[in-house]
Amino acid sequence: MDIMEKTKAACDAICELHLPRWDELPDIELYMDQVIALMGKYMRDFTAEGDKLLTPSMVNNYVKMGIMPAPVKKKYSRSHLAHLVVICVMKQVIPMAFIHSFIRTGLKELTEQQLLDMTADYYEVAASHAAERTRERTAAIEFEGETGVNILAASCAIRSQIELRLAEMLTADIK
Numbered sequence: 001m002d003i004m005e006k007t008k009a010a011c012d013a014i015c016e017l018h019l020p021r022w023d024e025l026p027d028i029e030l031y032m033d034q035v036i037a038l039m040g041k042y043m044r045d046f047t048a049e050g051d052k053l054l055t056p057s058m059v060n061n062y063v064k065m066g067i068m069p070a071p072v073k074k075k076y077s078r079s080h081l082a083h084l085v086v087i088c089v090m091k092q093v094i095p096m097a098f099i100h101s102f103i104r105t106g107l108k109e110l111t112e113q114q115l116l117d118m119t120a121d122y123y124e125v126a127a128s129h130a131a132e133r134t135r136e137r138t139a140a141i142e143f144e145g146e147t148g149v150n151i152l153a154a155s156c157a158i159r160s161q162i163e164l165r166l167a168e169m170l171t172a173d174i175k
Contacts, residue, residue: 003148007138011131017045019085019120022078022113029075032056038081043088053088062087067100082116089123093164098171133159 020042030038039054047053062068068083083103090099106115137155141148 003138003141003144003152006149007134007152011134014127014131017124017127019046019089019123020081021117021120022082025078025081025116027078029072029077030081031075032059032071035059035076035081035084039084039088042085046089047092054084059084065096065100067096067103079112082112085116086119089119094167094171095174098167098174101171101174130156130159 026038033056036054036056036059043053059068062083063070067087068080071080086103087099090102103115110118134152134156138152141151143151
C-alpha cells in the first residue's frame with residue numbers, strides 16, 4: 001500500500017470515530033457488568049487493542065474521587081454513562097484532577113446532556129481537522145513508501161505532543 005492509500009485509509013477511519021450522544025445512551029438503569037460491556041462497545045475504537053479502558057474498580061474509584069455520582073442501589077443511569085464517556089476519552093491524555101474540574105465546573109453551567117454532546121462534538125471535529133491536516137501534509141511529503149509513512153507518522157506524533165503540552169500548560173494550576 002502506498003502512502004496515499006495508507007493515509008486515505010487512516011484518515012477515513014479517524015473520521016468515522018463516533019462518541020455516543022446523550023440520546024444514544026440507554027434510558028434504563030444498568031448493573032456494573034452491563035455498564036462495563038456497554039462502555040467497551042462505545043469505546044472500542046478509542047483504545048489500542050487489548051487495553052482495558054474501564055474496569056469495575058476504576059468506576060468505583062471515580063465515584064470515591066467524586067468525579068461521578070454514586071450508583072443508586074448498585075444501578076447506573078444515563079447520567080453515569082455520560083460521565084464515563086467523558087472520563088474515558090479524556091483520561092488517556094489528561095490528569096484526573098483536570099477531568100474532575102472539567103466535569104464539576106462544566107455542570108455548573110451545562111446539563112449532563114450538553115456536556116456529553118459538547119465533548120463528543122469537539123472530539124469528532126478534532127478528528128476531522130486532524131485528518132484534513134494529515135491529507136494536506138501527505139501531498140507535501142517528498143518520499144514514498146516506508147520513509148514517507150514514517151515522516152507522516154512522526155509529524156502526527158509531534159502535533160500530538162504539542163497539543164498535549166498545551167493542555168498541560170492550561171491545566172497546570174488545577175489540583
